[in-house]
Structure formats: C-alpha cells, structure tokens
Amino acid sequence: MSRAYFDALGGEWDRLRERFFSEAVRDKALDAAGVMRGALAVDVGAGTGFVTRGLVARGLRVIAVDESPVMLDALSKKQALAAGVIDCRAGGADRLPLEDDAADYCFANMLLHHVETPLLAIREMVRVVRPGGRVVVTDLDAHDHEFLRTEHHDRWLGFAREDIRRWFQAAGLTDVRVESAGEDCCATSCDGRAAAVTIFLGLGTVGRPPGKGSTRPA
Ligand SMILES: C[S@@+](CC[C@H](N)C(=O)[O-])C[C@H]1O[C@@H](n2cnc3c(N)ncnc32)[C@H](O)[C@@H]1O
Numbered sequence: 001m002s003r004a005y006f007d008a009l010g011g012e013w014d015r016l017r018e019r020f021f022s023e024a025v026r027d028k029a030l031d032a033a034g035v036m037r038g039a040l041a042v043d044v045g046a047g048t049g050f051v052t053r054g055l056v057a058r059g060l061r062v063i064a065v066d067e068s069p070v071m072l073d074a075l076s077k078k079q080a081l082a083a084g085v086i087d088c089r090a091g092g093a094d095r096l097p098l099e100d101d102a103a104d105y106c107f108a109n110m111l112l113h114h115v116e117t118p119l120l121a122i123r124e125m126v127r128v129v130r131p132g133g134r135v136v137v138t139d140l141d142a143h144d145h146e147f148l149r150t151e152h153h154d155r156w157l158g159f160a161r162e163d164i165r166r167w168f169q170a171a172g173l174t175d176v177r178v179e180s181a182g183e184d185c186c187a188t189s190c191d192g193r194a195a196a197v198t199i200f201l202g203l204g205t206v207g208r209p210p211g212k213g214s215t216r217p218a
Pocket of ligand 1: 108
C-alpha cells in the first residue's frame with residue numbers, strides 16, 4: 001500500500017523526516033536498548049537510514065531492511081557500505097530476509113503503522129534476534145488524523161499502547177515496557193490542518209526458547 005509512495009519519495013524522505021520528528025526519538029530508542037559497540041542490529045523499514053546512521057555512529061554493524069529498493073538505494077548512496085558496516089537487504093517486515101537469532105537488536109522506527117499485520121511484523125523482529133537481545137519499536141500513539149492515511153499512506157492511525165504491550169508479550173518478549181518517547185510527530189495536511197501525534201517507545205527482551213516462537217514452517 002505504501003510501497004509506491006516511498007518509492008516515489010526516495011531521497012526526499014530525509015528532508016520530510018526532519019519536519020515530522022527529531023533525532024531525539026532515535027537517541028531514546030538506542031538508549032533504551034542499551035546498545036553495545038560491535039553488536040549487530042537490524043533496522044526494519046530502514047528507509048534512507050535514519051536509525052541505521054545512529055547505530056553506526058555508536059559502533060554497531062547494521063542490517064538495513066526495507067521493501068522499497070528506492071529508499072535502500074538512497075541509504076546506500078549516503079553510507080559507508082564499502083566499509084562493510086551496513087548490509088542493505090530488500091524485503092518485507094512480514095518475512096524478514098534473515099536467519100533466526102541472527103542479531104543482537106532489532107529496531108523499527110515509524111514502520112509499524114505501515115504494515116498490514118503488526119503482530120506478524122513483531123513476531124518477525126523477535127525471530128531474528130537472539131535470546132537475551134532486544135526489540136525496540138517507536139511509532140505513533142492512536143490518533144484520528146485521517147489525512148495521514150489519505151495523504152501519507154499510513155495504514156494504521158497509530159496504536160493503543162495496551163495493544164503494543166499485548167503483541168510484544170504474545171511474540172515472546174519479556175520485560176516489556178511501552179512508554180512515551182517524549183516526542184511528537186508533526187505533520188500538516190494539504191489544506192493546512194496540523195497534527196502533533198505523541199510517539200511511544202516499546203521495548204522488550206527476547207525470551208529463551210520455548211518462549212521464542214518461530215514463524216518459519218517446520
Ligand atoms: C515512515 S518511513 C520510516 C523510515 C525510517 N525508519 C525512518 O525512521 O526514517 C517507513 C519505511 O518503512 C518501509 N516499509 C513500509 N512497509 C514496509 C513493509 N511491510 N516491509 C518493509 N518495509 C516497509 C517504507 O518503504 C519506508 O522506507
């Protein structure tokens with residue numbers, strides 16, 4: 001649904017993103033996860049690399065996944081791919097192009113409101129993180145700004161934090177916290193209506209098997 005929108009935006013996303021939300025969201029997500037230098041993180045719905053850049057700056061290696069090859073192309077043109085720090089992979093959040101337990105962390109900033117089935121996307125994030133690793137989702141709280149659906153191709157008008165908590169636990173995450181990220185996402189419609197939507201931060205630790213479910217066929 002949003003694929004054509006992001007394919008058309010491509011390199012323009014960085015400029016738009018600066019108007020939507022600030023770097024503080026990314027810093028809070030990375031701080032909440034307690035990221036460690038040298039670790040491997042997955043950035044789902046990586047876009048042009050907003051979260052990926054923050055992770056690399058903190059000394060992590062990143063697998064950046066996005067369904068839009070145009071967004072990934074914009075990311076790879078900017079980043080030091082040659083240094084072998086970032087691995088860009090085209091793929092969907094409902095079937096990540098990674099093995100089970102491949103990474104130490106998984107981040108998804110402003111992805112979840114675009115996916116068809118949020119629980120399936122969360123299960124996939126859990127699947128690709130090793131037991132003891134962390135999953136962090138930052139996204140919009142529930143809102144009623146319909147223009148974000150019609151003009152920005154959002155599929156979901158944000159989420160109730162209770163749903164996020166329930167989905168995290170159903171996916172096998174422990175020590176789940178869903179709290180305010182302390183930031184707003186700001187947008188203006190074509191006819192001048194302004195929206196300031198609060199952003200939540202969801203954090204969980206991947207449990208040990210059998211709490212960890214696989215979405216792969218047996
Ligand atoms: C709002 S942008 C956020 C990009 C980036 N995370 C950021 O914070 O700047 C959403 C991104 O998710 C990607 N996306 C949307 N639905 C997806 C899906 N089902 N699977 C993988 N990527 C998806 C889009 O192509 C786009 O790059």
